[in-house]
Amino acid sequence: MSGTVKVQLLDFHKGPFTFYIQRDEDGYIISIPGHGGGRDGPKFPDKVEQEKWMRTHSHMKEIWYLTWKCKDREKLHQFLKKIGSKKRF
Numbered sequence: 768m769s770g771t772v773k774v775q776l777l778d779f780h781k782g783p784f785t786f787y788i789q790r791d792e793d794g795y796i797i798s799i800p801g802h803g804g805g806r807d808g809p810k811f812p813d814k815v816e817q818e819k820w821m822r823t824h825s826h827m828k829e830i831w832y833l834t835w836k837c838k839d840r841e842k843l844h845q846f847l848k849k850i851g852s853k854k855r856f
Contacts, residue, residue, distance in 0.1 A: 769787070769790065770787075770788050770856060771785060771788070773785050773786075774852055776851060777817060777850060778824075780816045780817075782814075784817050784850075785799065785800050786799060786850070788843070794836060794837050794843075795836075795843050796834060796835070796837075797834070798834040799813075799814075799817050799818060799833050800813045801832070807832070808831070808833075809832060809833055812833055821835060843856060
């Protein structure tokens with residue numbers, strides 16, 4: 768299962784902000800758009816404030832450039848609520 772979530776505000780920052788969510792074997796992978804980095808994937812965020820917000824407020828482990836790990840569905844739903852999304856996975 769995977770999907771894209773877009774929100775217009777992230778705290779006091781105006782968006783839009785995009786989050787890519789994918790299900791994996793033991794939870795969910797959340798990534799944000801970026802550029803640079805070559806075949807390893809993007810290393811630099813398209814929106815620096817989104818990366819800073821994720822590092823400060825998401826309470827998830829950053830597992831790769833612009834990529835975080837969410838261990839269970841309840842924490843994913845808490846995260847989605849925190850960013851103001853009504854989408855469910």
